[in-house]
Amino acid sequence: MVLNGSPRPKGNTSTLVKHFKEGAEESGNEVTVFNLDSMNISGCKGCFGGNIKDPNSPCVQKDDMDKIYPVYKDADIVVLASPLYYWNLSGQLRTAFDRLFAVEETVPNWRSHEKGAILLMAAEGDAFDIAVQYYKTLLEHLNWKNLGIILAGGVNNIGDIEGSNKLNEVKELGASLK
Numbered sequence: 001m002v003l004n005g006s007p008r009p010k011g012n013t014s015t016l017v018k019h020f021k022e023g024a025e026e027s028g029n030e031v032t033v034f035n036l037d038s039m040n041i042s043g044c045k046g047c048f049g050g051n052i053k054d055p056n057s058p059c060v061q062k063d064d065m066d067k068i069y070p071v072y073k074d075a076d077i078v079v080l081a082s083p084l085y086y087w088n089l090s091g092q093l094r095t096a097f098d099r100l101f102a103v104e105e106t107v108p109n110w111r112s113h114e115k116g117a118i119l120l121m122a123a124e125g126d127a128f129d130i131a132v133q134y135y136k137t138l139l140e141h142l143n144w145k146n147l148g149i150i151l152a153g154g155v156n157n158i159g160d161i162e163g164s165n166k167l168n169e170v171k172e173l174g175a176s177l178k
């Protein structure tokens, strides 16, 4: 499952996602991409009301997260794809991820079902440290395994990433998943 936090459908992050998907599908994986910016997803209300009565809809809020929960539940790997926004993941991605807390609430110690994770990011500069630190802390908490990090710096406008070796890298990463 890919959570794409970029609002630009033809932007640099989305291009990374496209190549990742191609590689992953070539090696027989099923890939579902959620373009979060075009979805109706509200911020977490902090009510601690998540429950497993309906595992496909564990949150008290009913919105497009109900398209994500069933896929998330069965996903072996979660790909976090985002432009670097103010040294962190985009708000679109952070908002959706907060809502996955409704699932964590249903398991002991607020840990998720074990999954693999991948981080894909694009940025004008190259200051990914805070975002990477955040990602690693998140994985430690959730007990997920890092399967790869691809950081494409030096890309700002739509199309800047075309021809970058990061696109080969991300396709190979996708293809390496079995």
Ligand SMILES: Cc1cc2nc3c(=O)[nH]c(=O)nc-3n(C[C@H](O)[C@H](O)[C@H](O)COP(=O)(O)O)c2cc1C
Binding pocket: 006, 007, 008, 010, 011, 012, 013, 014, 082, 083, 084, 085, 086, 087, 088, 122, 123, 124, 125, 126, 127, 155, 156, 157, 158
């Ligand atoms: C709100 C906002 C915040 C940004 N913050 C950063 C930043 O902290 N560091 C950086 O290098 N680029 C920053 N950028 C530039 C984007 O990361 C860059 O344009 C990236 O290629 C966008 O990816 P996309 O094409 O997938 O949307 C920012 C852009 C926006 C719109």
